[in-house]
Amino acid sequence: MxxxxxxxxxxxxxxxxxxxxxxxxxxxxxxxxxxxxxxxxxxxxxxxxxxxxxxxxxxxxxxxxxxxxxxxxxxxxxxxxxxxxxxxxxxxxxxxxxxxxxxxxxxxxxxxxxxxxxxxxxxxxxPLALVVPAASPFGTTQDLIAAARAKPASLRFAAQGIGTSSHAFVELMNTMARLKIIVVPYKGGAPALNGVLAGEVDYALIAVSTALAQVGAGKIRALGVTSAKSVASLPNVPPIAAALPGYEALNxxxxxxxxxxxxxxxxxxxxxxxxxxxxxxxxxxxxxxx
Structure with missing residues (x-):
């Protein structure tokens, strides 16, 4: 199997x-x-x-x-x-x-x-939310995918740990979009979020509940969610599937x-x-x- x-x-x-x-x-x-x-x-x-x-x-x-x-x-x-x-x-x-x-x-x-x-x-x-630092040049998931394709192994991703849902979900994204990135393991969702806030990484997949306050404060931006549809707490954030058809991953x-x-x-x-x-x-x- x-x-x-x-x-x-x-x-x-x-x-x-x-x-x-x-x-x-x-x-x-x-x-x-x-x-x-x-x-x-x-x-x-x-x-x-x-x-x-x-x-x-x-x-x-x-x-x-x-x-x-x-x-x-x-x-x-x-x-x-x-x-x-x-x-x-x-x-x-x-x-x-x-x-x-x-x-x-x-x-x-x-x-x-x-x-x-x-x-x-x-x-x-x-689902998880795909988030980037407030100063990130990426305005959409498609922007991020295009940059990762143009320069392989240049973008740094904050995983919540090796083998966690965020790690598996980004690897699914990598496979579907044919991307090569650098995975930086953190010890959980909150530390990974802090890595995004500090600009140590280019993006992360974080639980909506963990990211919501910082998104609302304008300290990070949410580009997409891993569900097939937008979620109620981030109604204006499209699913990653809008840029990568068929993508869906739920914890x-x-x-x-x-x-x-x-x-x-x-x-x-x-x-x-x-x-x-x-x-x-x-x-x-x-x-x-x-």
């Missing part, structure tokens, strides 16, 4: 598991919950964990501690959860990077995405526990997080991610 096909199959398998709705529950939790975010503070995964974690704590009457464990494209934090006691008190906010791309990227991945986790539920799917985040977590515990976590995700105030905040 080709690596792109493998990634697609893992995404579909995990999405199916995340969509499941267990029906039994038990008394849980017995102590504070630990939500492991395998990326740096300030990025979309971290923002999402804090939005949901605050309300989840109210629902289960226990504190929810956000634990940022960064490194290796999110695989360090993911492996920590895979090897944690399977009692439901240590949980992972997973993504397409940790649950699909990593399996195709690393020949010795320390965990198996399908085998080593109980996949509780899918939280969000969302996802979901909740995962160690494998062999009791079904009743998985059911309780599924039910309580579903309640959180259905709250009007949470829906409004999550819409800001896209």
């Amino acid at each position: 080709s690596r792109p096909s493998f990634v697609a199959s893992v995404v579909l398998a995990i999405a199916g598991a995340l969509a499941g709705s267990p029906v039994h529950a038990q008394q849980f939790p017995a102590r504070p919950l630990r939500l492991v975010v395998p990326f740096a503070p300030g990025g979309s995964t971290d923002v999402l964990a804090r939005i949901v974690g605050q309300r989840l704590a109210e629902n289960v009457n226990q504190p929810v501690v956000i634990d940022n464990r960064t490194g290796a494209g999110g695989t360090i934090g993911s492996d920590l959860v895979a090897k944690a006691p399977p009692d439901g008190h240590t949980l992972l906010i997973g993504s397409i990077a940790t649950m699909a791309i990593a399996k195709a990227m690393y020949s010795k991945l320390p965990y198996e995405p399908l085998r080593d986790f109980a996949h509780i539920n899918l939280w969000v799917t969302f 996802f985040h979901g909740l995962h526990a160690p494998a062999k977590t009791p079904p009743a515990t998985v059911a309780r976590l599924h039910a309580e997080t579903a309640r959180v995700l259905q709250r009007a105030d949470v829906v409004k905040q999550l819409n800001g991610l896209a």
